[in-house]
Each structure stands twice: as C-alpha cells, then as structure tokens.
Amino acid sequence: MINPFEAKLETLANAEALSHRVADWLLEMATAKHAIFAINLSGGSTPRRLYERLAGPPYRDTFPWSRTHWFWGDERFVPHDDARSNYRMVREALLSRVPIPAVNVHPIPTEGITPESAASAYERQLKSFYGAERLDPARPLFDVTLLGLGPDGHTASLFPGTAVLVEQTHWVAAVVGVKSETRITLTYPALESSQNVAFLVEGREKRAILKRLCRGDDSLPAARLRPVGMLCVFTDQAAIEGANEI
Numbered sequence: 001m002i003n004p005f006e007a008k009l010e011t012l013a014n015a016e017a018l019s020h021r022v023a024d025w026l027l028e029m030a031t032a033k034h035a036i037f038a039i040n041l042s043g044g045s046t047p048r049r050l051y052e053r054l055a056g057p058p059y060r061d062t063f064p065w066s067r068t069h070w071f072w073g074d075e076r077f078v079p080h081d082d083a084r085s086n087y088r089m090v091r092e093a094l095l096s097r098v099p100i101p102a103v104n105v106h107p108i109p110t111e112g113i114t115p116e117s118a119a120s121a122y123e124r125q126l127k128s129f130y131g132a133e134r135l136d137p138a139r140p141l142f143d144v145t146l147l148g149l150g151p152d153g154h155t156a157s158l159f160p161g162t163a164v165l166v167e168q169t170h171w172v173a174a175v176v177g178v179k180s181e182t183r184i185t186l187t188y189p190a191l192e193s194s195q196n197v198a199f200l201v202e203g204r205e206k207r208a209i210l211k212r213l214c215r216g217d218d219s220l221p222a223a224r225l226r227p228v229g230m231l232c233v234f235t236d237q238a239a240i241e242g243a244n245e246i
C-alpha cells in the first residue's frame with residue numbers, strides 16, 4: 001500500500017536550526033502573499049523557540065504583522081493566564097514583543113463559558129473570518145497550520161481513540177476527560193483546510209513516534225491528516241536517526 005502520508009521531510013541539525021528554518025519559511029510565505037495571512041498555531045513546548053525567534057531580528061522588523069492573523073489549533077481549557085495555556089505561551093514568546101494588532105489575534109475562549117460553548121464560539125469566529133459556512137478545498141482557511149506530535153501520535157488535541165477523530169462536520173470540538181484535562185481542538189476538516197501544514201518534531205524522545213508517522217501508521221491521529229495543500233515535517237537530527245528508514 002502506498003504510504004498516503006506524503007510529507008516533505010526536512011531535517012535540521014538541532015532545535016535552534018529548526019526554529020530558524022521554520023521562521024524563514026513562514027517569513028517567505030507571508031511576504032510572498034500580498035494579502036491577509038492566516039497562521040494556525042500549535043501549542044506544546046516545541047514551537048516556543050520558533051515563536052521567540054519570530055520576536056527577534058530579522059523577523060521582528062520584516063514580518064508583515066499588520067496583515068497576519070493568529071489562530072490556535074487547540075487550547076487547554078484553562079484561564080489565559082494559566083501556565084498550561086497555549087495562548088499564554090504564545091503571548092509571552094511572541095505577541096507581547098512585536099506590533100501585532102489586537103484584532104489580528106484570535107485566542108480560543110476559555111473563561112466564563114462551557115467547553116462546548118467555547119468550541120461553538122470559536123467555530124463561529126473561524127467561519128466569520130473565512131466568510132462562509134462550508135470549507136472549500138480550493139480556498140483553504142489557513143495559509144499555514146503548525147502542529148506538534150505527541151508521544152502517542154496525537155496532534156492538536158486529536159488523541160487516539162477519541163470521538164473527535166471521526167468529527168467531519170464541526171470545525172471545532174471540546175475534548176473532555178482525556179489525560180484528565182479538558183481541551184478545545186480544531187477537527188480534521190479545519191486543520192486540513194490549510195495551504196501548508198508543518199509538523200515540528202524535535203528531540204530524541206520523538207524518534208520512535210516520528211518513525212511511525214513517516215511510515216504512515218494510520219493508528220496515529222497525526223498520520224491521518226490529509227491537508228488540501230502541502231504537508232511538511234521539520235525535524236532535527238536527534239529525532240530523525242533511523243526514523244526515515246521506510
């Protein structure tokens with residue numbers, strides 16, 4: 001069976017080089033598109049270095065901040081000032097350090113609302129930004145979606161064995177009780193509506209799961225992603241040793 005997980009794999013020397021490369025890649029795409037640029041951000045620890053990199057030279061002075069919009073692929077259902085919040089992580093690493101108009105920042109709501117209402121509210125926000133109720137494969141919602149890879153093969157908050165994996169109608173869903181947490185996550189239809197999807201995977205501890213991803217192991221939620229556009233994996237030497245032996 002041909003591996004349907006056709007991704008462009010790029011290996012950088014280390015985490016530092018990976019963050020530089022992805023920052024350059026984002027700048028190149030954002031600069032080339034002379035219109036609103038929509039980035040869907042990943043949470044977790046891996047992308048923090050990238051977000052910090054974007055807040056420094058040369059990106060701080062060259063990135064088209066005024067026409068870039070920032071979304072989240074998932075969020076822990078905690079207050080935005082909670083240490084576990086993906087929004088807080090991005091605010092500290094990037095948003096508070098560069099001139100991004102507040103109207104361009106679209107955090108997932110998590111306060112004074114139920115998880116289900118938060119998911120519905122974010123879905124309405126995405127549809128309002130997109131300007132339609134139905135996703136058109138020829139007109140992706142996001143220019144870029146950044147994703148991480150969990151040790152169990154989850155991505156965003158699409159965890160193995162959860163009902164959200166078969167959600168094909170809603171763009172956003174609440175995931176309650178997984179890893180004793182509540183999360184809000186974009187579903188496959190929304191995540192796949194991206195011109196470019198990039199997994200950022202680094203470190204030795206990701207070696208085994210990255211190998212399974214590269215082999216298209218469909219038991220992994222991350223391996224089931226079929227974006228309408230390009231699929232890339234940016235990784236580092238520590239994670240790749242042996243992973244790309246198909």
Ligand SMILES: O=C(O)[C@H](O)[C@@H](O)[C@H](O)[C@H](O)COP(=O)(O)O
Pocket residue numbers: 042043044045046047074075076086147148149150151154155156157
């Ligand atoms: O909210 C989150 O934590 C992310 O959405 C999650 O999917 C993450 O990307 C992976 O768990 C990898 O996390 P690390 O980058 O910390 O390994």
